[in-house]
Amino acid sequence: MKRRTMSILVMLTMAVTIALSGCSGDKGEQKSTTENKLSGNPVEGGSIKVGISQDLDSLDPHKAVAAGTKEVLFNIYEGLVKPDKDGNLVEAVARSYSVSDDAKVYTFTLRDGVKFHNGNAVTAEDVKYSIDRCADTSNGEPLVSAYSIIESVNILDEKTVEIRLTESNTEFLAYMTTAIIPKDYDKLDTEPVGTGPFKYVSRSPQENVILEKNEDYWGEKAHLDKVEFKIVADADMLVTNLKGGSIDMAMRLTSSQAAELTDGFHIEEGTMNLVQALYLNNDVEPLNNEKVRQALCYAVNPDEIMDMMADGKGVRIGTSMYPGLKKYYDEEYADYYAQDFEKAKELLKEAGYPDGFDLEITVSSADQPHVDTAQVIAEELKNIGVNVTIKPIEWEAWLEDVYAKRDYQSTVVGVDASNLSARAMLERFTSDASGNFINFKDDEYDKVFKEAIAATDETEQIKLYKQAEGILAEKAANVYIQDLANLVAVSNKYDGYTFYPLYVQDMSTIYMVE
Amino acid sequence: MKFVFRKLSGLIIALLIVSMLAFLAFEVIPGDPARSILGTEATEAKVQALREEMGLNRPLPQRYGLWLKDFAAGDMGMSYSYQVPVREMIGDKIPITITLTLMGFFFILLFSIPVSLLSVRYENRFVDQFFLILNQVTMSVPPFFVGIIFTVLFGLVFKLFTPGGYVSYTESLTGFLGYLILPSIAIALPKAAMTTKLFRSSLITEMRQDYVRTAMSRGNAPWRVLVHHALKNGILPVITFLGMAIADMIANSIVIEQVFGIPGLGRTLISSISKRDYPVVEAVIVLIAVVILVINVIVDLLYRKLDKRIEI
Numbered sequence: 028m029k030r031r032t033m034s035i036l037v038m039l040t041m042a043v044t045i046a047l048s049g050c051s052g053d054k055g056e057q058k059s060t061t062e063n064k065l066s067g068n069p070v071e072g073g074s075i076k077v078g079i080s081q082d083l084d085s086l087d088p089h090k091a092v093a094a095g096t097k098e099v100l101f102n103i104y105e106g107l108v109k110p111d112k113d114g115n116l117v118e119a120v121a122r123s124y125s126v127s128d129d130a131k132v133y134t135f136t137l138r139d140g141v142k143f144h145n146g147n148a149v150t151a152e153d154v155k156y157s158i159d160r161c162a163d164t165s166n167g168e169p170l171v172s173a174y175s176i177i178e179s180v181n182i183l184d185e186k187t188v189e190i191r192l193t194e195s196n197t198e199f200l201a202y203m204t205t206a207i208i209p210k211d212y213d214k215l216d217t218e219p220v221g222t223g224p225f226k227y228v229s230r231s232p233q234e235n236v237i238l239e240k241n242e243d244y245w246g247e248k249a250h251l252d253k254v255e256f257k258i259v260a261d262a263d264m265l266v267t268n269l270k271g272g273s274i275d276m277a278m279r280l281t282s283s284q285a286a287e288l289t290d291g292f293h294i295e296e297g298t299m300n301l302v303q304a305l306y307l308n309n310d311v312e313p314l315n316n317e318k319v320r321q322a323l324c325y326a327v328n329p330d331e332i333m334d335m336m337a338d339g340k341g342v343r344i345g346t347s348m349y350p351g352l353k354k355y356y357d358e359e360y361a362d363y364y365a366q367d368f369e370k371a372k373e374l375l376k377e378a379g380y381p382d383g384f385d386l387e388i389t390v391s392s393a394d395q396p397h398v399d400t401a402q403v404i405a406e407e408l409k410n411i412g413v414n415v416t417i418k419p420i421e422w423e424a425w426l427e428d429v430y431a432k433r434d435y436q437s438t439v440v441g442v443d444a445s446n447l448s449a450r451a452m453l454e455r456f457t458s459d460a461s462g463n464f465i466n467f468k469d470d471e472y473d474k475v476f477k478e479a480i481a482a483t484d485e486t487e488q489i490k491l492y493k494q495a496e497g498i499l500a501e502k503a504a505n506v507y508i509q510d511l512a513n514l515v516a517v518s519n520k521y522d523g524y525t526f527y528p529l530y531v532q533d534m535s536t537i538y539m540v541e
Numbered sequence: 542m543k544f545v546f547r548k549l550s551g552l553i554i555a556l557l558i559v560s561m562l563a564f565l566a567f568e569v570i571p572g573d574p575a576r577s578i579l580g581t582e583a584t585e586a587k588v589q590a591l592r593e594e595m596g597l598n599r600p601l602p603q604r605y606g607l608w609l610k611d612f613a614a615g616d617m618g619m620s621y622s623y624q625v626p627v628r629e630m631i632g633d634k635i636p637i638t639i640t641l642t643l644m645g646f647f648f649i650l651l652f653s654i655p656v657s658l659l660s661v662r663y664e665n666r667f668v669d670q671f672f673l674i675l676n677q678v679t680m681s682v683p684p685f686f687v688g689i690i691f692t693v694l695f696g697l698v699f700k701l702f703t704p705g706g707y708v709s710y711t712e713s714l715t716g717f718l719g720y721l722i723l724p725s726i727a728i729a730l731p732k733a734a735m736t737t738k739l740f741r742s743s744l745i746t747e748m749r750q751d752y753v754r755t756a757m758s759r760g761n762a763p764w765r766v767l768v769h770h771a772l773k774n775g776i777l778p779v780i781t782f783l784g785m786a787i788a789d790m791i792a793n794s795i796v797i798e799q800v801f802g803i804p805g806l807g808r809t810l811i812s813s814i815s816k817r818d819y820p821v822v823e824a825v826i827v828l829i830a831v832v833i834l835v836i837n838v839i840v841d842l843l844y845r846k847l848d849k850r851i852e853i
Contacts, residue, residue: 078705082812084578084622092580168587216624231709232623232630233812234804259705260808261799268705268802271696423572423817431576431588445582461584 073539074253075521077532078265078274082233082258087215088206089161089170094443094530099256101531102238103144104206104221107135107154110447114353114528116200119246120149120207120222130195130483133203137186141245143209144226151182156210158190173202197483201448224249224535233258238534250523250538262395275518278532281395282337285514295515297526298342300351301441302452303397305388305404305506308436310466318378320503324364325371326411327404329508336399340512346496347442347452349510351528355449357493360500360507371411383412387436389429392419396511397439404439404506430464441511443530449492450480456499465505472498548841552834559830560612563823564605573597574621574817595621608823618820622813627824630809635828636710637805638794640718644725645732645790649783652733657740661748662767672737679734684793687727688800695723705802724801728793732786740779747771777848784840788833 083096088104091097107121118124122138141149162174169175176199178191192199209220219227224246225238236256240249257274259265266284268274269292285294305327307314314320333341342350345360375381386408388401398419405415420428429435444451455462457473472495479491500507517524517537525536575591576583592598596607611618617627656676660669696704702723708716747753748771756766795807806825813821 082622084816085624087624092578092582168584168590172582172584172587231633231804232625233634233808234707234709257705258804259802260812261802264705264800264802267692267696271692271700271702271704271706273703273705273707273802421572421815423577423815424570426576426581427571427573430581431573431585462581 068541069250069523069538070541071250071538072252073250074255075251075276075534075537075539076255076257076274077534078259078268078277079256080259080262080279083230083236085216086219086227086230088208088219088221089157089215098530098532099236100206100219100221101223102225102254102534103219103223103227104208105223106204106206108200108203110204110527110529110531112525112527112533114351114447116204116447120154121203124200124203126197126200128483130197130199131192133190133192133199134183135188135190135203137188138245139186141222142243143222144220144241145209146243147209149207149222150210151185151188153210154188154207155180155182157205157207158188160208161205171202171205173199195483196480197485197488198448198450198480201446201451204446225254228253233260247535249535251534254534269516269518275521276516276524276537278513278515280514280516282340282512282514285516288516291519292516293519293522295517295524295526296340297513297515298349298351298510299441299443299513300349300528300530301443301510302344302347302349303400303439303441303508303511304347305401305508306438306440306442306465307503307505308433308466309468309504310433311436313378313380313384314436316378317502318374319380319384320506321364322371322374322378322411323408323413323506324503325367325374326413327364327407327506327508328366331366331407332400332403333509333512335403336396337512340514341509342512343509345507346500347456347505347507348449348496349444349452351510352444352447352449352452353528354489355452355492355496357496360496363500364503368410375411383414385414385416387416387418389418389420389425389435389438391422391425391440393422394440397441400508401439433464433466439508447529449489453479453492453495453499456495456504467499467502467504469498469502469504472502548838552831552838555834556827556830560609560823560827561605563826564601564608564819567817567819567822568601572817574819577817578621608820612823612827617824620813620821621818622816622821623818627820630821631806631824631828634804634806634809637803638791638798638807640710641721641725641728641794641798641803641805642787642790644718644721645729645794646783646787648726648729649733649736649786652729653736653740656737657744658767658772660737660741661744661771662763664745676734676737679730680738682731684728684731685796685800687730688724688797691723691727692800707801707803720801721803724794724797724803727800728790728797732790736779736782736786739782740775743778744771744775747775750774773847777844780840780843780847784836787836791829791832 079095079099081093081095083091083099084093085091085096088100091100105119107119107124108116109119111117118138120138120141121135124133124135126133137149137151137154143149158180161171162169162177176192176194176196178193181189181191183189206221208215212220224241224244226241228237228239230236235258238254240252242248259268259274265277265280266287269277269288279299288294305323307320309315329343333339333343343361345363348356350356375383388404390397390401392398401417405417408415429438453476454460456467457463457476458468475491475495475498479488479495482488482491515524520539521537522540523537525533527533575588575595575597579588579591596604608618619625620627620630623630656672660672663669692704695701702720706720708720710717753766753771756770794805795810798805798807799811810822810825813825
């Protein structure tokens, strides 16, 4: 008995250790806009099975944080406005809206005939409740941080809601995508009710989430009757499952996975809508030296990385803005640093590191694209005498050590935007932003960013944001690489896949073909 | 009575140690459940508020004590990541892993008993040699590899099943059992090979015993002697091994569930560990430990029943 107990203990401990070292999440990735071509005749009805890499973290749209959850919930819930495939915010639950000249009062008129999945019509009360719920500070912090500037939400009449802000904010509309839920409904965690093109049917943890068509949808109704999101935890199993037919569609495949799916599938190519870079801790030696950072930029060639890891797919970028956010993206920064080893060595010499230095790159081990990228970078940096060690860690550990404690030298990761504003990408690099995990501190940047968010004229604002992006490139805040390619495999039985400039999967546009 | 008491106290001590180790493991590894829930968008204040709410700021012994108190009272707590009671969540998963293990056990017996008997009956002849080699090969292949081979071979080449096409037992019982056949064979094969090896040598020893010679000399057919006399005695050492094999298969199911996409306890355990979902991890680990300890007790009892000479 004693010996057996011992072996059981050892076994269980081992099971835990193995699992601990071998798992992680892959977060922070997306896709972009490409037009879809038609093939065959669309048929109404039918069902589809979509492979997703991780289970949903919550069915409550206000509490869900994982990008992988939001992409699914996008089909169930809608806000007053919602993003479209071109990166604009279009009216959803609201029919129209107006913004006061000082950008302090946002007024929304509700659309007629919008019904929740439980059959009730959406009222101004529901809208106020939903926004108040996210702005509630009784637990310390509001659910949506940006809502801390909401002064009040007022019902003007049964179809009109006004939101008053304590300070002017021209980009506040981007935050009005917050899901509208029925007032005082407390079963969102288990039986979500929204207004979207699909309604929730059931879920089984670690297995699947099933949605069905919302026949009463106010807008263009979905084509498919049923959508099943199946959790395929092991990325290596995706291709097998697609080939075997247990799933019909999967997103974010690598180019080698896509190459295997020649028969019975078409591959849609977009981008993930994120900024992949070698993020540098601007606070540690020697990376606190601007010249050292610039030297790294000159030594790394993003095109080479894309060729090595994705057959050249992906979009080269040079600052913290991705092409999907068209309005704010400035192409000119993409080639700010052209590979030049001599110049890089020169800069290192000026900075006092003529013989190079040792650099540690921490990377989340489950994110293969980032691991691959780190490996190419390691080779490239050898040319200027920088000796790289790659430290693979689990995603949860990354979150804690790198992101929260900022205890690292450099890391390869993709940073995305939570909504369609430039602010979502750029605010984190202001000196005291909580998400400024690279410890970037620059007075000029802070000043330009402040002016940008205060600007009430859009052209002026865009100009200022681009100026801020320029500072990030010029000061070499990070070694910018690319917006990763997003390859989506769709069975030839279906078509209509649409890329968005945000991390969402719009299932309503997909239809079966004859 | 004394036996029951001794077993029970052993069980409780083992469970205490197992659950404490799991708690400690989470203390040592990096990662914060509150941050894991809130992701990268959350501010530090928000993370701290959630830590406080979840009681994570309390010292470890106090947290363990509180968990233990609730657990002893039958309250396994709420899953951090699913916001549903742990009991409900793993309640759905237990039948899946148990079925997988039982089917694996069935396949061990199905493969190993006939093969062992054949090998002993025709010792050192062609059949025996053939199975010896086959055994050696099977024993050295890990279940996950067998699983991958099965998936490619039966799933993609012969199209006998749909890889990843798991059917829930609530949907269709036959579909569910059908899908589990290959994964359970995958975890059973190496164990079946080991069982055969052990069973064969144990039977050969028995067949050289005096009582077998006596039975033979009475004119009993060799098959009859093998099945009616030697089998019962020869199976004793194998039973211990089978008990351990079941425990091992539960551990292996963690891996095989991942390969075949079966949403059982193993997958729940792995995903909960990566999300730092302590309540679920603790519950699953304790549950697995209970199952293993119970199997041990059953093995001991069986032993006594089969061989009255054994004291327990």
